[in-house]
Amino acid sequence: MRKGSFVATALAALLTAAAPAGAADTAVSGASLDTAIFAGGCFWCVEQAFDEVDGVVETVSGYTGGTVANPTYKQVSAGGTRHVEAVQVRFDPKKVSYSMLLDAFWHNIDPLDGGGQFCDRGDSYRSVIFAMNDDQRKAAEASKAALEKKFGETIATSIEPAATFYPAEEYHQDYYRKNPVRYKFYKWNCGRAQRLEEIWGKPAGKP
16 A cells, blocks of 8 residues: 555645654764664655654655666655665764664564555565664664564564665655645554554653
8 A cells, every 4th residue: 555545635634733843953063973774664754753863963765775776756666676765864973872773763663564564565665774884784683683582573674785875856855844734644544653552562751
């Protein structure tokens, strides 16, 4: 099922929805930042999740892991390029560690689902950790092993070497801020929040 199918109807019920809070701090020098790449289904949702992590300076939605140069959304969603929707995260390692980003990633995906994420199905929506270097790979492998022990099941998320990352079209960037009503309608109807609560429990502070 495609996310576009949820945004075309019944939006009036959400007209009072408020836009998500503020942008990430971009004052940190680029030279002091590290990069991580995560794929967890719809990149709109993954982008929002990481923007809410203290120490994350920038997030970019895009495509990676495939075989076609400069892929378009239409090509990727059709499934012919082998790319996945992913988010490139630029972060300040003095404020947030890669291990903390891994924890944020796991808590915003269904790690048991190998066929996509939530309502978005197919290879372009599979969950992947793209390791930028050997240290990231080792940290990712350790965190995945810990989850397999916790759940007593195989974790479907793969760990792969980082490949060329292609930023998505501009209208996808910060989609949750630019189109808050449509975004919230999609996210709710996709069942993302409901399934995350089922797996991980209610977020801290939620009644």
